[in-house]
Amino acid sequence: MKSDILIAGVGGQGIILVSDILSNAALGLNLNVKKAETHGMAQRGGSVVTHVRLSDSEICSPLIPEGGVDVLIAFEPLEALRYLGYVSEETFIVVNSNPIWIKNYPEMGSILGVLKERNALVVDALSLAGQAGNVLTQNIVLLGASSAHLPLKKEILKETIKDTVKRAVDENLKAFQLGVKASR
């Protein structure tokens, strides 16, 4: 078993928290984990990406080779496109439909058009996070929406969310559940 998960978005969206939940959950199952993060300057509203590799055998490279991603979790539509090079026909893509605007942002219809040609699930994480009671839980909504394609059982992910998030545990669990529901 191996699962290569790429999480892309914009600095400040809570990518590192999701990668922490994934790696802590995998550790609990005695899986091997490598998680390569973006820190420092890029966090200032720049494009960021985290590679999470889970496997029951040895993992060598911290970075997922291009074309090898099993699950792409994109916190932002444009950032999903930026990492299409890592995606294959088999990759399952979860993408937040809510953009973070920058100058010369491509037309949203064309972005979603490209993603829909692939194995992509578009989720309105902002409104679901709002339903969960905290708009900052968009990251957990997206985790929930991708969970059917992860090698980690939902119950284990929920337990790990409880252990990993420091604040608003109930809202985060609700956000996870709403994400799961959106993927059905």
Add this chain to the structure above:
Amino acid sequence: MGKKIVLSGNESIARGALESGISLATGYPGTPSTEILEYIAAYSSSDVHVEWAVNEKVALETAVGASYCGVMALCCMKHVGVNVAADPLVTLAYTGVRGGLVLVAADDPGMHSSQNEQDSRFYAGFAKIPLLEPSDAVEAKAMVREAFVLSKSTGLPVMLRTLTRVSHTSEPVELGPMEKQKTPVLDVERREWVMVPAYARVRHRILNQKQVKLLEYSESSGFNKVVVGANELGVIASGVCFGYAMEFYRNDYSVLKIGSYPLPDKLLREFVRDKKEVLVLEEGEPYIEDMVRCTHHNVKGKRTGDIPLEGELTPEIVSLALGGDPVIKDDAGIKLPPRPPVMCPGCPHRGTLYALKQKNPLIVTGDIGCYTLGVQKPLEALDTCLCMGASIGKAAGMSHSGIERVASVIGESTFLHSGITSLMSAVYNQASILVLILDNSTVAMTGQQPTPASGVDIRGGKTRKISIEEICRSCGVDSVDVINPYKIVEMGELIEKRLGQDGVRVIVARAPCVMLGGGFGGDRFVVGNCSACGKCLDLGCPALSFDEKINKAVISNLCTGCGVCAQLCPFDAIIKEDEI
């Protein structure tokens, strides 16, 4: 077996140092090294003295002091920090150390957050000290533990070279027991510690004599190891590149992993002897490659163009160099605008840089910090950035060359790090410059570490607070003003007044970093009756954009309520949300 937890390379280095029984840990924040000391501050008892030093030179000297007392000391910095610490480092190899001393140098190939991609291995070779280079977080902990043993046994500081991809990659790491700290013993030996020429000559010879032992250590070190596969191609890989080499390994080549320096000459020769071709994979300069070239006729690497000389290696580069097929990129045919890092919404620097630019200084010399991002459009507010503290020296040089209306911009932590000396020099040599010190009470870019001017230490405890304006006054500058950078009109008037005067003039623009969470009283701003002049967009605030469909500026929910744009709007159209 010990408990396993997920640790980044940096956290693993910190854990390894704590398990070794260090008594002191010091350094200066800098990506990708910062989390090492933060972990120690969070997870060590008060028996360990942990601190942010004012700069890397001071950090290393502090570590040397501890080591001279026979206790173990860890010193952490990013690669360019080693330049600052290079003065004590090179002569420290002469005096040697007593308690183990490990210097962590975190290299940043690809310059994710740096101004250059220098290779710290040259420093270890230059100073003639051992260097260990981990390939992942698990090995990083093992190497730190071994580095302290090696430092103690050789009497030399040991450098640990880590890389962004090693420092910031996490994996399960097994925790070991904590060793006891050493008891400090002061056993003064002036002939070892006072580097006057007569004593230094002897110590230089002793350092050279130690080199044989260092080489012997590397030849037999378990950190250099061979993975035996097919014999035609030999791959030599160090650091994270070992992971890339093994990612594609199907017994179709042999791999020599290098983790211990000085380079093991015999081991390298033996490995390449029966190979038809050798490929060297390393981050930074062709350091190993140049040595292997002396022993084999068919070496591929950075010198042959098979591996790029600049930037960070990736699995794709390594795969191609190993003869793999190129990955055909699926870009979907849409042009993607880049999303570079920017100053945060509500950042106090934005108002300062905007006000400065409006007053047309002939040149603005910049420095290292978040404000360096002000070089980007639309602010384009600074014209130079070289290294920590360089803004003031460069400004003085321009002033002495006859240029007027010279301004420099420097953060308060950078000023304390290495700007004070240049300020003194500018005053002493009668330069005519305006120095803007942007005091946001923190080292913001690396993640809000405290500074000597914030009155808080690395563990969050209260400590003495150093006054920036008192320092400037005591240096003898002609004027010191302190101003709130969110008041951009007053700021502009002050800058105009001081730019036109002679002498060294300092303006301290003081307001806490918006990431420290002080806030502006809650209310966000919104755009009312917009005249579509676009002036507010000159600030480059990520919360502000122009919606062509409705032909007006809009403010997103990223707004912090700092109100700088509202002051700028000529039509008073930007108002508080509750004033609608």
